[in-house]
Amino acid sequence: MQVKIVIGTISFMLTMMILGFVALQEPARLERFTAARQGRQIEQGAHLYDSQCATCHGVNGDATECYDAATGERIGCQGLPLNYKPMLCGDRTARMVALGWDGTKHGFVAATIAVGRFGTAMPAWAQEYGGPLRPDEVEDLVQFVLNWETEELCAQPDFVFEWPATIEELLVAFPEGDAARGEGLYTTYGCSGCHGNLTDPASAAVGPWQGNLPEVAATRVEGLSAAQYVYESILYPNNYVVADCPNGPCTVPSSMPNNFPLRMGDSPERPQDLIDIMTYLGVLPLP
């Protein structure tokens, strides 16, 4: 019996020693697991981003390289860049200021993903709002999107292109347009998805066909040249909304994306894209 008491006591003491040993390592372990939780959310978010978001926001999140989910064909990116300083840097990011969001950055991204953006191509993703994703999946995506933030990215100089009021002023600072390059951009910015190609009027699905744009643009708004009208129509679709669209009367506000000032103005060279597109459409160079 004495032996049993000794064995029992020793086991008890060993158990206590293990518990003490575990307790000592606990703070470090909790920290590792907290990081692990986030790391695994980011991994899941990466899977979801690839399957759900890359078609609009680009494979690298910079809205430059997009592929059709079904066919694998290269298409224009409809979304804004996410891997992008104004979206990610600072506690109150440039995008939060622009949209008047007073909550946190996490909340900004989470709310955008969950409910989408009314009147834009960004759909609601949370099941709660009719989308396909569970709350945990939305959170995984938020963690993934925010993980693009790097010191390097945030150290880049701030850049927001100030669009001049008239096309003439813009042309002063840039070389002549390149119609061939414009043709490519017309697809990658997603214009052709709505406006079709320039040869077949039936190809236009959502927005007016633009094969005859140089003629109609000159007559749309009294006092505006064709180039100035197209310039404003692309940057600020709601300035003038056309009456007839291929599928009936055009809706007001316009269903054309209103974020081209941002997408075509995120670097000092980017506005050249607009000039090339307008050259391709035949409203540039100025007569």
Added chain:
Amino acid sequence: MATFYDQVKEMGIKQAALAKADEVVERITAGMNIGDIRAALRGDEPRRPNPRLRPHADSFWLHIRPSFYHTEVTHIYPTFRLGWLSTFMFVWETITGIILMVFYTPSPLVAYSNMWNILSNVPLGQLIRNMHRIGAEAMVLVVAMHMLRTFITGSYKKPRQFTWATGMILLVLTLMLSFSGYLLPWDQLAYWALTVFISGAEAAPAPAVVNQNILLILQGAPSLGADGLLRWYLLHVLLLPLLLAIFFFVHYYKVVLYGISLPPGREEIGEDTAKRVPKDERTYFIPDILTNELMWSGLATLFLVAGAMWLWDAPLETHADPIVTPLHVVAPWYLSWSQGWLKLADKTLVVGFIPALLVAFIVMPYFEVGKSRRYADRRVGLSVSFLFMAFMLVSNWMGTPEYRVASSPDREVGIKVLPEEGPSLMYALPYDQVLKGRFLPGQEIRGNEAMTAALASLKKAVLAHSCVLDRSVGNPNIPTIKASEWTQCRVRELQSGDKVYDAGFTRDVMPNPYVELQIEEIQPRLLRLTLVFQVKEPDNPEEYRINTTWTAFRHADSNYEDECRFINKSSKCR
């Protein structure tokens, strides 16, 4: 009785305090004072009347324990302490389970993050969770072994048939407890194991309406969801433990009533002398059995705590997803046999057979009425039981995905090297040693053992699911693997005219495959790992048999290293 104050006046403060302490101890132990306890611990004979019997008469906790045992049944043989250990495990699971309950809400919205909270935010949370998990699996094992021992020693025979029958119910409850707990983390593993398992209800040999309604009750909805989780939670923490406790007391009452059966050789055939214990063969509960049980409690606790720390890590996969079925749905090991049976026979047959088998087990003692408990007289019975156990082991193995996998060879390689869930060598490599670029299986990276080992594991997986058309040439697509390491293809032509390539015992493998691993860093500290598979049609090199990719992501902090320490997961990390 005199008040304490009177006593102090009479005997002085010291004596009075001692007398008071004695009295308190005697009340707590329901009969033994300090002197009696010391005498018991010293091994002295008890005084008369024997105070060590009074706790059995007066106290609640000991009134169901016998005051003495037959010395013959107090050794390791014949009980191996397994019945006692089963009880211990139940108490253990209750305590650790209650602690976990504090941090758990049975809702699909939060259950999974609750698990992560337990792991990452509750001090000792991982230890408690692992203690509960290792305890659950150990309990299944212990109860099954207890059943085995009562069978082998013939203890189920008259008059203990009913003890056996209640024991069978306890076994079923134990399995159901383990299994219902499986769902609660609400991860892919849990969700799909349960979904697949309870879908068995649909195949039961009963009218379809009945089956469908049973399934509906079990799932709470057409598929497992909030209602289903709540149901299984309530089963797990309320109904099943309650039933188990009730049946335990019935079971144990019968054990005490008939006494633990003596070793079969110790009594005449047909006799039951367990309750007729001669004076000199008595071992008293106090102090001997009690000390013994305390010692075993200490040892078992030590084993379980150490096991939770170093041996057994409860898995936590990604969040349950009712839409995405994992490539392999695996049942817990103690139910794997049923999946094995499904590969052998029709589902309805299996689902009907299991309850029939249970009933057969329960009533077995009422039909198997051979008088003798001796081993030599029960050769047939014992042989049948060993055959049955062998059958269960084989069935269990057949239930694992290793046996007859149905998926394509590229996906089998993918899931081995870059599993959808859980740790692997690739996920546990030190992050800063992972190189970016494109690599071939078996490629050696000089000065980087981790990468070399990872590519060696890729090579192993590729070899297991590939063959070469000409072994003397090898596979020109992957020059990093020697010709002699490949297996020669065996070609089968199907009725459709398509050809299938086999290697050794593995069916449908990749002939002369090209496989590469691409690693790129797509975000700070986040890698995309892509396996590219390109297998040309041997008869028509213009066409691809397989042209796929398999993608996984790994974050620097994902911490699979911690999981690889545990022996139940380490094999996946090699």
